[in-house]
Amino acid sequence: MRALPRDRSGAFVNWARTERSRPLSWRVPTTEREVVDVVGAARAAGTTVRVVGAGHSWSRIAAPDGLAVSLDRLAGPVEIDGPRRTVSVPAGIRLRALSSALLRAGLSLPIVGSIQAQTVGGAIATGTHGSSLTHGNLSTLVTEARIVTGTGEVLDIGSGDERLDAVRVHLGALGVVTRVRLRVQPAGRLHQSIEQVPVGEVAEALPEIAGSAEYVKVWWLAHATRAQVVRYTRTDDPVTRRPSAATSRWVDERVMHRSVFPALVALQHRRPLVTGRVNERLSRTYLGAASQVGQDALMLNTPMPMRHRETEAAVPMADAPEALRRVLELFRDGRPAVSFPLEIRFVRGDHAWMSPAYGSDTCQIGAYSTNGPDCTPYFDAFWGVMRPLGARPHWGKELDHTAAELRPLYPAFERFAALRDQLDPGRVFGGDFHRRILGS
Numbered sequence: 001m002r003a004l005p006r007d008r009s010g011a012f013v014n015w016a017r018t019e020r021s022r023p024l025s026w027r028v029p030t031t032e033r034e035v036v037d038v039v040g041a042a043r044a045a046g047t048t049v050r051v052v053g054a055g056h057s058w059s060r061i062a063a064p065d066g067l068a069v070s071l072d073r074l075a076g077p078v079e080i081d082g083p084r085r086t087v088s089v090p091a092g093i094r095l096r097a098l099s100s101a102l103l104r105a106g107l108s109l110p111i112v113g114s115i116q117a118q119t120v121g122g123a124i125a126t127g128t129h130g131s132s133l134t135h136g137n138l139s140t141l142v143t144e145a146r147i148v149t150g151t152g153e154v155l156d157i158g159s160g161d162e163r164l165d166a167v168r169v170h171l172g173a174l175g176v177v178t179r180v181r182l183r184v185q186p187a188g189r190l191h192q193s194i195e196q197v198p199v200g201e202v203a204e205a206l207p208e209i210a211g212s213a214e215y216v217k218v219w220w221l222a223h224a225t226r227a228q229v230v231r232y233t234r235t236d237d238p239v240t241r242r243p244s245a246a247t248s249r250w251v252d253e254r255v256m257h258r259s260v261f262p263a264l265v266a267l268q269h270r271r272p273l274v275t276g277r278v279n280e281r282l283s284r285t286y287l288g289a290a291s292q293v294g295q296d297a298l299m300l301n302t303p304m305p306m307r308h309r310e311t312e313a314a315v316p317m318a319d320a321p322e323a324l325r326r327v328l329e330l331f332r333d334g335r336p337a338v339s340f341p342l343e344i345r346f347v348r349g350d351h352a353w354m355s356p357a358y359g360s361d362t363c364q365i366g367a368y369s370t371n372g373p374d375c376t377p378y379f380d381a382f383w384g385v386m387r388p389l390g391a392r393p394h395w396g397k398e399l400d401h402t403a404a405e406l407r408p409l410y411p412a413f414e415r416f417a418a419l420r421d422q423l424d425p426g427r428v429f430g431g432d433f434h435r436r437i438l439g440s
C-alpha cells in the first residue's frame with residue numbers, strides 16, 4: 001500500500017504541504033461493505049467522511065476533519081473491455097497504475113494531466129485536465145460510476161442517467177465513489193515540439209494556438225521575453241524517449257527539481273531582482289526548443305516538480321486573449337518575483353455540472369509559484385483580474401471563492417446542490433470547505 005498523505009502524528013498533509021487537518025481517525029476499507037459501514041458509523045457519530053485520494057489538491061477539498069477514508073486497499077479488478085474501449089477500475093487506483101495496465105493491453109487514456117500520481121476518484125472529483133480542444137478533461141472519460149451515498153445506499157450510475165454529469169466532477173460531495181468506468185483509446189505515440197514565441201504575440205494568437213495540434217499548451221516563465229508553445233501530434237515515428245531509459249526525466253526530477261531549482265528559488269527569495277534574468281536564461285535553455293517522440297500518456301506528463309503552490313482560472317476560449325493580456329500586465333513593473341511558469345491550457349467544453357469547462361471550450365490559466373513572499377499577493381492580484389471575467393476556479397487548486405460567487409458561474413449549480421441534498425441529506429460528506437464552496 002502507498003503511504004497515505006499524512007504525517008507521523010496522523011494529521012492529513014497535502015502534497016504541497018500547505019494544507020493540514022486532524023481527522024478523528026483514518027479508515028482503510030478493503031471492501032465496499034466496509035465503505036458502507038464507515039458511512040454508517042459517521043452518521044451514527046454525527047461526524048463527516050472525507051475520502052482522501054493521493055492528497056494532490058492544493059485546495060482544502062481533501063482535508064478531513066471527521067473520518068478520513070483511503071481507498072488504496074479497496075479490492076476490485078481492473079476490467080479492460082477492449083471491444084468497447086472502456087476500462088472499469090476501483091476508484092482508489094492511481095492514474096499511473098491504470099496507464100501501465102492499459103498500455104499492456106495496447107490502450108491508453110485519451111487525456112492526462114502533468115502527472116499521474118492522483119487517484120482516479122480524486123482526479124475526476126476536481127475536473128483534472130490536460131490540454132486539448134480535441135479531448136475534454138478526465139471527467140469526460142467517465143461512462144459509469146458506482147457510489148456509496150450519505151445514506152449508505154449503493155448506486156450504479158450509467159450513461160443515460162443525468163446524474164452521471166454530476167458525478168463526473170463530484171467534488172467529493174456526493175458520496176464515496178467506489179468504481180468508475182472510463183473511455184480509453186488505442187495507445188500510440190506523440191511527437192512533442194516546442195516553439196519559442198515572443199510573449200507579446202501569444203495572447204492574440206491563443207485561439208489559433210489552441211487549435212494547432214491535438215494537444216497543445218503554453219508555458220511562460222514570468223518576465224522572460226519568450227513563451228513556449230508545446231505541441232503534441234500523433235506519429236508512427238520511433239520512440240526517442242522510452243520509459244525504461246527515462247534518464248532525462250530522472251535527471252529532471254532528482255537533480256533539477258530537487259537541487260538546482262530549490263537553490264535558484266532560494267536565491268530569488270533573497271534577491272528578487274535577479275528573477276527576471278534567471279527566468280530568461282531558463283526559458284532559453286531548460287525550456288528551449290526540443291523535439292521528442294514517445295508513448296502518448298508519458299509524453300503528456302512532465303517531471304514531478306518541486307513543491308510549490310498553484311491556483312488556476314478557467315475562461316471561455318473567446319475571453320482567453322483578454323484574460324492572458326490582463327495576467328501579463330501584472331508583471332509589467334518587474335514584480336512579482338515568480339520563479340514558476342504560468343501555464344495556459346485548453347479544455348474541450350463538456351456537460352459535467354461542476355466542471356470548469358461546463359458549456360464551452362475553455363482556456364485554463366494556471367498561476368504557479370513557490371511559497372515565497374510574493375506568492376499570496378501574486379495569487380490575489382491574479383484573481384483580481386480573473387474575477388471580473390467570471391473565471392471559474394480549478395477545484396483542486398488554491399481558491400478562496402464562496403458559494404455566493406460560484407453559484408452564478410455554474411448554470412447547473414442548483415441542480416448539483418439539489419442532488420447533493422438527495423444523496424447526502426445529513427452532510428456526511430460536508431465540512432468547512434464544502435460549506436464554503438457549496439453553501440449549507
Ligand SMILES: Cc1cc2nc3c(=O)[nH]c(=O)nc-3n(C[C@H](O)[C@H](O)[C@H](O)COP(=O)(O)OP(=O)(O)OC[C@H]3O[C@@H](n4cnc5c(N)ncnc54)[C@H](O)[C@@H]3O)c2cc1C
Pocket residue numbers: 015016050051052053054055056057058061062071091092112113114115117118119120121122123124125126127128129130171172173175176177178304305395396397
Ligand atoms: C504536482 C501536481 C501536478 C498536478 N497537475 C495537474 C494537471 O496537470 N491538471 C489538473 O487539472 N490538475 C493537476 N493537479 C491537481 C490534481 O490533479 C487534483 O487536485 C486532483 O483532484 C488530485 O487527485 P487526488 O487523488 O490527489 O485527490 P485528493 O486531492 O486527495 O482529493 C480531491 C477530492 O476528491 C475527493 N475524493 C477522492 N477520491 C474520492 C472517491 N473515491 N470518492 C469520493 N471522493 C473522493 C476528496 O474527498 C477531495 O474532495 C496536480 C497536482 C499536483 C500536486
